[in-house]
Amino acid sequence: xxxxxxxxxxxxxxxxxxxxxxxxxxxxxxxxxxxxxxxxxxxxxxxxxxxxxxxxxxxxxxxxxxxxxxxxxxxxxxxxxxxxxxxxxxxxxxxxxxxxxxxxxxxxxxxxxxxxxxxxxxxxxxxxxxxxxxxxxxxxxxxxxxxxxxxxxxxxxxxxxxxxxxxxxxxxxxxxxxxxxxxxxxxxxxxxxxxxxxxxxxxxxxxxxxxxxxxxxxxxxxxxxxxxxxxxxxxxxxxxxxxxxxxxxxxxxxxxxxxxxxxxxxxxxxxxxxxxxxxxxxxxxxxxxxxxxxxxx
Numbered sequence: 001x002x003x004x005x006x007x008x009x010x011x012x013x014x015x016x017x018x019x020x021x022x023x024x025x026x027x028x029x030x031x032x033x034x035x036x037x038x039x040x041x042x043x044x045x046x047x048x049x050x051x052x053x054x055x056x057x058x059x060x061x062x063x064x065x066x067x068x069x070x071x072x073x074x075x076x077x078x079x080x081x082x083x084x085x086x087x088x089x090x091x092x093x094x095x096x097x098x099x100x101x102x103x104x105x106x107x108x109x110x111x112x113x114x115x116x117x118x119x120x121x122x123x124x125x126x127x128x129x130x131x132x133x134x135x136x137x138x139x140x141x142x143x144x145x146x147x148x149x150x151x152x153x154x155x156x157x158x159x160x161x162x163x164x165x166x167x168x169x170x171x172x173x174x175x176x177x178x179x180x181x182x183x184x185x186x187x188x189x190x191x192x193x194x195x196x197x198x199x200x201x202x203x204x205x206x207x208x209x210x211x212x213x214x215x216x217x218x219x220x221x222x223x224x225x226x227x228x229x230x231x232x233x234x235x236x237x238x239x240x241x242x243x244x245x246x247x248x249x250x251x252x253x254x255x256x257x258x259x260x261x262x263x264x265x266x267x268x269x270x271x272x273x274x275x276x277x278x279x280x281x282x283x284x285x286x287x288x289x290x291x292x293x294x295x296x297x
Contacts, residue, residue, distance in 0.1 A: 041275045042282040043291045044076035044139045044175075045069035046264055047093055048127075051286035059120045060098055062091045063130050070134035072289035073296070076175065076282065077131055078139040081124060083157055086110040089124035089164060092143070097121050107144060124161075128168035137173035138165060139261075139284065141203070145180050158183050159190045162198070172197035175282075177239040177261065179203040184233040201261055202226070202233040204249070205241030224248055230258075237281070239263060242270060250279040265291070 045052075048065025049072070056064045062079060069077050080093045088111035090097070096104040097118035104117045114121050131138055146157040158178070165174050171191070176199065178184050184200050191198040204223050208216035222229055223244055230238065239261040240249045253260040259281035265271055266286050274280050275295045285291045 041277070041280050041295060042075040042137075043073075043275075043288050043295065044078045044137075044261070044282055044284040045072075045074040045288040046078045046284045046286045048077045048079055049074065049286075049288050052289055060093075061120075062122045062127050066127065066130045066134060066136070069288055070136055073292040074136060074288040076137040076139040076173075078141060078284050079127065080141045080143045081161060082106045083144045083161075084109055084111045084114055087157075087160070089161055090114065091122045091124055091127050095143075124164065125168070128165065132168050137175065138169045139175045139177070139282075140165065142176065142178045142180075142183060145183055146186075151182065156186045156190075158187050162187055162190055162195070166195050166198070170197070171195035175199040175201060175237070175261070177201045177203045179206055181229070181233050184235045188234045188236065199237050199259070200235050201237035201239040201259075202230055202235040203239045204229070205244050205263075227252075237261060242274070245274075245280070250277065254279045268294070 045065070047060070048062045049069040050060050050062075050065050053065055053068045066077055079091050082090050082092045082095070084090060084106055085108055090106060090111070092098060092106055095106060096102060097106055097114060099118045101117065106114060109117070111123070128138070140161075142158060142161070144157060146155060150157070162176070174195070176187055178187070178200075179202065184202055187198075187200045191200060204226050206219075208219050211219065224247065226238070226249070237259040238249060238253050240263070242262050242265050245260060245262045250260055260279060261282045261284065262274055262280055263284040264286060265274055265283040268290065271283070271285065271287075271291050271294050274283055275291060283291065
């Protein structure tokens with residue numbers, strides 16, 4: 001049923017027509033879509049609820065964030081994953097691990113070297129063990145890509161990550177978001193064979209800082225009208241900035257029958273609007289406690 005729904009959505013995306021809906025429910029590509037069909041938008045705690053929890057011992061603590069997010073009733077924890085030079089996966093929003101030193105770059109360091117500079121760094125496996133104990137889902141934002149030379153030699157770092165993830169978390173509770181086509185294609189191809197319940201979402205709405213005006217315009221146009229990008233990505237969901245969702249993408253994803261994840265939804269009025277919008281599958285927010293209260297209250 002999951003694969004059939006996904007194929008209907010992909011065929012619809014290619015043809016420009018809406019996908020046929022299963023009787024009595026909204027068009028979604030996943031088993032847990034039934035909850036969304038009852039207008040229960042899922043809540044993902046951005047950076048494991050860091051902004052709401054604050055620092056623990058003077059630093060961002062993803063493990064404490066997981067516990068906080070579970071206590072307030074979030075459905076998913078969102079976290080960024082980076083890769084050390086020795087292949088160790090770590091949870092870190094910033095390239096330097098959050099220590100404020102631009103000379104420290106996680107991707108250039110082994111795990112042991114990173115610990116010397118950032119002793120509070122969190123390995124992915126520790127976070128996954130904590131997350132699995134709560135029953136929440138994992139919303140993984142990839143902060144790395146496989147270099148072309150490695151990919152040509154047969155390596156796929158994103159698949160290595162996915163393999164680690166499914167050892168700890170039910171694949172049906174894993175959502176990957178990425179904006180790189182080769183990454184989404186590799187993840188989806190691997191998941192179709194090994195973890196069909198896993199969701200791979202194309203992320204839309206990145207920064208245009210540093211681009212020429214012409215490239216910036218092209219980027220923004222492709223974000224408002226992402227049909228070509230989505231078709232080539234082989235993704236089965238879309239993760240979009242809330243402005244893009246409100247302008248057009250909520251309508252478009254509903255039309256082609258794929259789930260829409262909206263980021264980052266922080267203001268109270270915006271949460272009220274999107275948490276009761278049947279076109280939205282999930283929101284990511286820095287304020288999960290308020291979001292859950294607004295949704296369930």
